[in-house]
Structures are given as C-alpha cells and as structure tokens.
Amino acid sequence: MPYKTKCIITMNNTNKMQRIWVLYGLFFAVVLFCVVLFLGNIVSSEEPYRLNNLANQTGKAGLIVTDLHPTPQSRKAEEYTIDGTDNTAFITTHSFDAFISFSDKHEIYTPSIRWTVALQIFSVVAFACIFAFVVILLVSFYKAIRSGRVFNKKSLIWIRLIGILMILLSLALDTSVCIERHTARELLASTGLQVDSEFTLHYMRLLFGIVVLFMGELIHLGNDMQEEQDLTI
Amino acid sequence: MIIVNLDIMMAKRKMSLTELSQRIDITPANLSILKTGKAKAVRFSTLEQICQVLNCQPGDILEFRPEETDTTDETKENNQ
Numbered sequence: 001m002p003y004k005t006k007c008i009i010t011m012n013n014t015n016k017m018q019r020i021w022v023l024y025g026l027f028f029a030v031v032l033f034c035v036v037l038f039l040g041n042i043v044s045s046e047e048p049y050r051l052n053n054l055a056n057q058t059g060k061a062g063l064i065v066t067d068l069h070p071t072p073q074s075r076k077a078e079e080y081t082i083d084g085t086d087n088t089a090f091i092t093t094h095s096f097d098a099f100i101s102f103s104d105k106h107e108i109y110t111p112s113i114r115w116t117v118a119l120q121i122f123s124v125v126a127f128a129c130i131f132a133f134v135v136i137l138l139v140s141f142y143k144a145i146r147s148g149r150v151f152n153k154k155s156l157i158w159i160r161l162i163g164i165l166m167i168l169l170s171l172a173l174d175t176s177v178c179i180e181r182h183t184a185r186e187l188l189a190s191t192g193l194q195v196d197s198e199f200t201l202h203y204m205r206l207l208f209g210i211v212v213l214f215m216g217e218l219i220h221l222g223n224d225m226q227e228e229q230d231l232t233i
Numbered sequence: 234m235i236i237v238n239l240d241i242m243m244a245k246r247k248m249s250l251t252e253l254s255q256r257i258d259i260t261p262a263n264l265s266i267l268k269t270g271k272a273k274a275v276r277f278s279t280l281e282q283i284c285q286v287l288n289c290q291p292g293d294i295l296e297f298r299p300e301e302t303d304t305t306d307e308t309k310e311n312n313q
Contacts, residue, residue, distance in 0.1 A: 228273045232272065232273055232274040232276065233259065233266060233267045233272045233274075233275050
C-alpha cells in the first residue's frame with residue numbers, strides 16, 4: 001500500500017477519535033451534572049421532597065401520590081395582578097400531590113400497593129441496569145472503533161438489552177403510577193376529591209426503546225455486511 | 234455452489250501458498266480462506282492476479298457444482 005494512502009487513513013481515524021472523545025466528554029459531563037443536581041436536591045430538601053418532610057414530621061406511615069388531576073373547584077382560573085404592570089395573570093392548577101397517612105403502617109401494604117412497590121423496585125433496577133449497559137456499550141464502542149471492527153455481536157447484545165429494558169421500564173412506571181392513582185382514588189372517594197386514574201402511557205419513553213431496538217437491528221445488518229466484506233478476497 | 238480449485242492449480246504449478254500470497258500481495262490467511270472455500274466473494278482484481286501468476290483461466294480455478302437438493306429434485310422430475 002502506498003505511504004500516502006496510509007497517512008490519509010491515519011488522519012481520518014484521528015479526526016474520528018477526536019469527535020468520539022468530545023461525545024464521550026459531553027455524556028459524562030451531563031451525567032455528572034445530573035448526579036450533582038440530584039444530590040443537591042436531596043440535601044437542600046427542596047419542594048419536590050416536601051411531602052417526604054411532611055411524612056417525617058407527622059411520624060406516620062403514608063402513601064405519597066403525586067401529579068393527581070384537579071378537582072372541579074381547582075379548575076377555576078384565579079386572577080392575579082402582576083406587580084408593576086397593568087397585566088393580569090390567570091392561574092389554574094392542573095394537578096396536586098397528596099399525602100395519605102395511615103394510623104397503622106401495615107394498612108398501607110394492600111395487594112395493589114405491593115404491586116406498585118414491586119414495579120417501582122423493578123423500575124429502579126432497570127434504570128440502573130440501563131445506565132450500566134450504556135457505559136459498557138460506550139466502552140465497547142470505543143474499543144471497537146480503535147480495533148477497526150465497528151460492528152460486533154457484543155455491542156448488539158447490549159443495545160438490544162437497553163431497548164428491551166427501556167420498553168419494560170416505561171410500561172412498569174406507567175402501570176405503577178396507574179395503580180397508585182387508582183388506590184388514591186379509592187381512598188379519597190369519601191372526601192369528594194375526583195382523582196383521574198386512567199392509564200397514561202408515556203409515548204416518548206416507549207418510542208425511545210423502540211428506536212434503540214431499531215438501531216440494534218441496523219448494527220446487526222452492519223455486522224453481517226462487515227463479515228461479508230472480511231470474507232471478500 | 235462454487236468450488237474453488239486453487240489448491241489443484243497450485244499443485245500443478247508447484248507453487249506454495251506463501252509464494253503465491255507474496256506474488257499477488259494477499260496475506261496467506263486470506264488466501265487460505267479462499268482456498269478452503271470459506272470466502273463469500275472474490276474481487277475481479279484478485280482473480281486476475283491469481284490467473285496471471287498461475288498462468289490459467291478463471292474456469293480452472295472456479296467450478297460450479299449443483300447442490301445435492303437441486304440434483305434430487307431434478308432426478309424426481311426426470312422420473313416423473
């Protein structure tokens with residue numbers, strides 16, 4: 001092979017590796033930022049964890065249900081005047097959070113709540129697995145690119161696992177939320193509050209899992225093409 | 234299926250795998266893949282170099298042989 005051609009190939013690989021390094025850097029920077037933000041929210045006990053603080057203060061066991069749909073009374077838009085201007089803001093609450101306390105903590109663990117807890121545990125484990133698999137996949141991709149064999153069966157396995165876990169995670173989370181709201185609806189029925197407990201599917205999470213599976217199939221095709229190319233003399 | 238008779242031509246010309254690979258600038262491993270019939274495809278440029286070095290025709294190296302299932306089907310059709 002002529003020396004000139006070799007130089008061009010080396011330069012192209014260097015540029016590709018630089019781009020890949022930038023993407024790796026961005027990925028881990030975002031992950032680090034999210035971790036710091038999450039830990040900061042826990043430490044500062046901000047608004048999202050107010051109900052947890054309430055549970056701790058009352059000392060009672062309870063069920064925290066978030067993002068319940070509003071009652072007819074709260075649908076009414078309340079009028080506020082913006083300071084310093086003649087403008088008016090109409091504010092309508094669309095959801096509320098509820099903390100339902102139980103006199104005996106054993107009362108919480110109804111069969112439906114047990115299912116919710118199981119699904120939420122599965123969701124946490126699935127999320128951790130997805131994150132771990134993504135890191136493994138990134139390392140595998142890096143090694144594959146360095147060796148010149150971009151498509152390999154190991155990457156395919158990790159991608160398929162990630163796609164399947166994304167789909168299961170989405171279904172598990174939505175199902176647990178539906179069961180939680182249904183339980184809250186039954187508990188709050190006597191209070192006159194109307195709780196919407198319809199099953200709501202988060203399409204974007206599901207779609208992302210399907211897209212990842214589709215990318216896996218593309219890698220499978222690429223692997224087949226690469227093997228065929230390798231066996232072309 | 235296509236049968237590669239490279240080993241036969243190499244024996245006729247009394248040439249080893251290593252020598253042939255050096256002459257046509259292909260690694261011995263790849264040439265071995267071709268010789269053992271594991272290759273999926275052959276480039277015309279490679280075939281041209283092999284024929285030039287071994288002083289033969291492509292038909293001397295490549296042979297078409299019908300698969301066994303095809304022959305049994307043909308036999309059944311002939312009997313009917």
